[in-house]
Amino acid sequence: MTIPELTAQLLAGSRSALARTLSRVENSPEAADEALRTLGNQIGHAVRIGFTGPPGAGKSSLVTAYTKFLRKQGKQVAILAVDPTSPFSGGALLGDRVRMNAIGLDEGVFVRSLATRGDLGGLSQAAGDMADVLDAAGFDYILFETVGVGQSELEVVQYADSVVVVLVPESGDAIQGMKAGLMEAADVFCVNKADREGADRFTGDLQGAMMLKHWDEWKPPVVNTVATREQGVPELSEQIEAHLAHLRKTGEFESRRHAHARRRIQRMLEKKLLAKFWTEEKARVMDEALARGESPYSVLGKLQIS
Amino acid sequence: MTIPELTAQLLAGSRSALARTLSRVENSPEAADEALRTLGNQIGHAVRIGFTGPPGAGKSSLVTAYTKFLRKQGKQVAILAVDPTSPFSGGALLGDRVRMNAIGLDEGVFVRSLATRGDLGGLSQAAGDMADVLDAAGFDYILFETVGVGQSELEVVQYADSVVVVLVPESGDAIQGMKAGLMEAADVFCVNKADREGADRFTGDLQGAMMLKHWDEWKPPVVNTVATREQGVPELSEQIEAHLAHLRKTGEFESRRHAHARRRIQRMLEKKLLAKFWTEEKARVMDEALARGESPYSVLGKLQIS
Numbered sequence: 067m068t069i070p071e072l073t074a075q076l077l078a079g080s081r082s083a084l085a086r087t088l089s090r091v092e093n094s095p096e097a098a099d100e101a102l103r104t105l106g107n108q109i110g111h112a113v114r115i116g117f118t119g120p121p122g123a124g125k126s127s128l129v130t131a132y133t134k135f136l137r138k139q140g141k142q143v144a145i146l147a148v149d150p151t152s153p154f155s156g157g158a159l160l161g162d163r164v165r166m167n168a169i170g171l172d173e174g175v176f177v178r179s180l181a182t183r184g185d186l187g188g189l190s191q192a193a194g195d196m197a198d199v200l201d202a203a204g205f206d207y208i209l210f211e212t213v214g215v216g217q218s219e220l221e222v223v224q225y226a227d228s229v230v231v232v233l234v235p236e237s238g239d240a241i242q243g244m245k246a247g248l249m250e251a252a253d254v255f256c257v258n259k260a261d262r263e264g265a266d267r268f269t270g271d272l273q274g275a276m277m278l279k280h281w282d283e284w285k286p287p288v289v290n291t292v293a294t295r296e297q298g299v300p301e302l303s304e305q306i307e308a309h310l311a312h313l314r315k316t317g318e319f320e321s322r323r324h325a326h327a328r329r330r331i332q333r334m335l336e337k338k339l340l341a342k343f344w345t346e347e348k349a350r351v352m353d354e355a356l357a358r359g360e361s362p363y364s365v366l367g368k369l370q371i372s
Numbered sequence: 373m374t375i376p377e378l379t380a381q382l383l384a385g386s387r388s389a390l391a392r393t394l395s396r397v398e399n400s401p402e403a404a405d406e407a408l409r410t411l412g413n414q415i416g417h418a419v420r421i422g423f424t425g426p427p428g429a430g431k432s433s434l435v436t437a438y439t440k441f442l443r444k445q446g447k448q449v450a451i452l453a454v455d456p457t458s459p460f461s462g463g464a465l466l467g468d469r470v471r472m473n474a475i476g477l478d479e480g481v482f483v484r485s486l487a488t489r490g491d492l493g494g495l496s497q498a499a500g501d502m503a504d505v506l507d508a509a510g511f512d513y514i515l516f517e518t519v520g521v522g523q524s525e526l527e528v529v530q531y532a533d534s535v536v537v538v539l540v541p542e543s544g545d546a547i548q549g550m551k552a553g554l555m556e557a558a559d560v561f562c563v564n565k566a567d568r569e570g571a572d573r574f575t576g577d578l579q580g581a582m583m584l585k586h587w588d589e590w591k592p593p594v595v596n597t598v599a600t601r602e603q604g605v606p607e608l609s610e611q612i613e614a615h616l617a618h619l620r621k622t623g624e625f626e627s628r629r630h631a632h633a634r635r636r637i638q639r640m641l642e643k644k645l646l647a648k649f650w651t652e653e654k655a656r657v658m659d660e661a662l663a664r665g666e667s668p669y670s671v672l673g674k675l676q677i678s
Contacts, residue, residue, distance in 0.1 A: 098669070099669045099672075102667050102668075102669045102670075103667070103669055103670060103673075106666070106667050106670060109667060110665060194668075198667065324659075324662045324663075327662050327667075327668050327671070328658065328662070330668040331658065331668045331671055331672055331675075332646065334668065334669075334672055335646060335649065335672070335675070336642045336645070336646060338672075339642075339645040339646065339649060340638065340641060340642060340645065343641065343645060352634065352637065353630075356630045356633050356634070357630075359416060360412070361408050361409070361412050361415060361504065361633075362408075362500075362633050362636040362637045362640065363404070363405045363408045363409055363640075364408075364409060364412060365633070365637055366405075366637055366640055366641070366644075367409075369637075369641075
C-alpha cells in the first residue's frame with residue numbers, strides 16, 4: 067500500500083494502517099518524509115510526555131498506571147517505548163505482557179516499542195517522526211518511555227513537552243553521581259516505590275541536591291508514587307498539567323517545540339549533506355590517504371570542502 | 373604560545389607543554405587540526421586500550437593497578453578519564469585522589485580527565501584528538517577510562533585498539549539486560565572484585581550469556597581480578613596482549629584503525645558541512661516556516677539542499 071493510502075486510512079481510524087505507517091516511518095526516512103508531509107496539517111494537537119530514569123525504577127508500571135488514569139478522563143493515549151539496547155533475557159517482553167494485561171485490550175491505548183539501532187540520533191529521529199504520526203492519528207497524549215538513561219534515551223525524551231524523571235528510594239547513588247543531563251532534563255521528579263524503606267530520606271536527599279542547582283522559573287516538583295498500587299498517580303498527573311500550564315503561560319511551550327523542530331532539522335540535514343558530499347572519487351582519496359598513514363585532519367584537508 | 377611552539381616543546385619532553393596542548397586541543401577543533409598536522413609523523417606508536425563498564429565496577433582502581441603493572445615493564449602510560457556527566461558530589465575527585473597517591477608522582481604516567489559536554493560526538497572527537505597528542509608525546513599505552521556505559525562513553529572506547537569491559541559479581545542485572553553495545557564492544561571481559569561472594573556464579577552466568585552470541589575469530593576471554601589488591605592484573609595484561617597479537621596477526625589492527633579514522637572524519641565533516649550550509653537567509657527561512665507551524669520535513673524541503 068502507498069503512504070497516501072495508509073495515511074488516509076489511519077486518519078479514518080484504522081489501527082492496522084497506523085501500525086503499518088509507523089513501521090514504514092521507523093525504517094525509512096523517505097517514508098517518514100512522505101508520511102509527515104501528507105499528515106502535516108493534522109500534527110500538533112497531542113501533548114508529549116517523556117518518562118526516563120534508571121533501570122528498575124518501575125517506569126513501565128508507572129506509565130501503565132498513568133495511562134489508566136488518563137483513560138478514565140477520556141484521553142486517547144499512545145506509548146512509544148524506546149529501547150536502544152537488546153537484552154539477552156525476556157525482561158522487556160515480560161514487562162510488555164504485564165502492561166498488556168492492564169491496558170492491552172483498551173481501544174483508546176496504542177503501545178509501540180522502538181529499538182532502532184544504528185547511528186546516534188537515528189533513534190531520536192525515528193521517535194520524533196513516529197510521535198508526529200501518532201499525533202495526526204488523534205491521540206491526546208503521547209508518552210515516551212525509555213528503559214534507561216543513556217544519551218540517546220535522554221535525546222528522545224528531550225523531544226517531549228514535559229519530562230518526568232523516575233527514581234526509587236534505592237537511587238541514592240544515582241543522585242550522588244546523578245548525570246547532569248538527567249537532572250537538567252527533569253520537569254517533574256517522581257519517586258516511585260515510595261512505600262519502601264528509606265523513601266522519606268531519599269526524597270529529602272533529592273530535594274537537597276536540587277537546592278544546589280539554579281532553576282529558572284519552574285522548579286521541578288517531587289511526587290511520590292507506588293505505581294503498582296496506582297498510588298500518587300493523580301498527584302503526578304496534576305504536576306504534569308501544572309508544568310504544561312506553566313509552559314503555555316510563559317510562551318515556552320511554543321519556543322520549546324520550535325527548538326525541538328530545529329534540532330530535528332539539524333539532524334536530518336547532517337545526513338543529507340553527508341550523503342551529497344560523498345562521491346566515489348572522494349571515498350577513494352580518503353582510503354588512499356589513510357593507507358598512507360595520514361591523520362584524519364590531513365585527510366579532511368585533502369577532501370576539499372569547497 | 374603558538375601551537376607549533378607548544379608541540380615542539382612537548383616532543384622535547386615538556387609535560388607542561390603537553391598539558392597546555394591537550395587543553396587547546398580539547399577546547400578547539402582548529403587547534404586540534406593545527407596540532408595534529410604538526411605532530412602527524414609522530415602519531416601511531418602507542419597502543420590504545422579502553423576500559424568501560426557500569427559505575428561502581430572499580431574501573432578506576434583497575435586502571436590504576438594495570439598502570440602500575442605496565443610501569444614495572446618500563447612502559448610510559450597516559451590515562452584519559454572520560455566523564456560526560458557532572459556529579460554533584462566529589463566522587464570523581466575522591467577517585468582521582470586515591471589514584472594520585474598510587475601513581476601521581478611517577479614521571480612515566482600522565483593522567484588527564486575529559487568532561488567536554490555539548491553535542492553527541494564532541495566528547496569522542498576530543499578524546500581521539502587528545503589520544504593522538506599523547507601518542508606523539510611518546511606514551512606507549514593510552515588508556516581510555518569511562519565513568520559509565522552511556523552511548524558517548526561507548527563511542528570513546530570504540531576508538532581503542534582493545535576494549536576491556538569491567539563487571540563485578542553484583543552486575544547480574546547488567547548481564548540480564550546487558551546493553552548490546554557493551555557486549556559487542558568487549559574484547560576482554562574483566563570480573564573485578566572477584567573475591568566477593570557470588571563471583572564464580574557470576575562468571576558462569578557471563579560465560580553462559582556469551583554462548584548465546586556468535587563470535588568471529590576472537591572470543592573475549594573472562595579474567596577475574598581484585599584491583600585493590602592488584603590480583604589478576606598480570607593475567608588481564610596477558611589477555612590484552614593476546615588480543616592485540618590476534619589483531620596484528622589477522623591484519624585487523626590496521627583495518628580497525630582505518631575504520632576509526634573514517635568515523636572520525638565523518639564526524640568532523642558533519643560539523644564542517646553544517647557550518648558551511650547555514651546562512652542567515654536560511655536560518656530566517658527556517659524560523660519563519662516553523663513560526664507558521666510547518667513540519668521539520670516541510671522546512672527541510674524549503675531549505676533547498678542543492
